[in-house]
Amino acid sequence: MNDLFPSKREFWDLGRRFFDDALGENMANLTSFKTDIIEKEDAYIVEAELPGMSKDDIELDYHDNILTIRGRQETEKNEQDEERKYVRRERSSRSFSRQFIIQDIDEDAIKAKFDNGILEINLPKIHPTPTKSTKIDIE
Template sequence: MNNMFPSRRDFRDLRRQFFDDTFDQVLGEAGNFKTDIIEDDNEYTVEAELPGMDKENIELDYHDNILSISGKQESETNEEDKERNYIRRERSSRSFSRQFLIRDVDEDNISARFENGILKVKLPKKESDKPENKRIDIQ
């Protein structure tokens, strides 16, 4: 009986099939993109999948221990059929933004590269300014 009523997912899938929004197909749901954060002894590496994006549309910022990745994608579709007097013109604009807390980074030596739809950010580690936790004996 439960499957007699459409779920929210069913309506989302129907919307995608009906409108065929190519940008949703490229980035998935707007605002979400696959990201891996890898840590080794010397640095953190952030790898973000941004297929279909241009490097010029991506903004990268590191401030107060927060790495921010954001971007904007605009597209326009024009179709015309003079025989049937049919004209279709659509425009869409999507933006995304994600932030990651990454501490103890040497801000002056951060580097980034965008290649084949993958943004790779290298964040070298620096010595931590804060002291280690100290155990306190209870009397």
């Protein structure tokens, strides 16, 4: 009999579950993207999946040890049916920005390529020279 009536917790989760199921996955895809960061001996490789984007929609920046990937995509769709006098015009826009802290990078040697929806950024490492340690005597 208890199965017939939702508990308070189920009731309050109803709205969240409804929107998660109806919009959650699609809404998440509009604002984020899948990214892998691979560490190799001499570089970090960042691979980001950006399907449907063009390289002109993407902006990359590396400043103060922070890699920023930004994008903006606008689409417009027009449909007309002269027989029914039906007109539909849709516009959509999405933008995203993600930042990653990646240190000890040779900023002048960073390279990026975009092919078939995959952005690959090569961030060559600089190997900092070890600092000299000085023992201090206590008087």
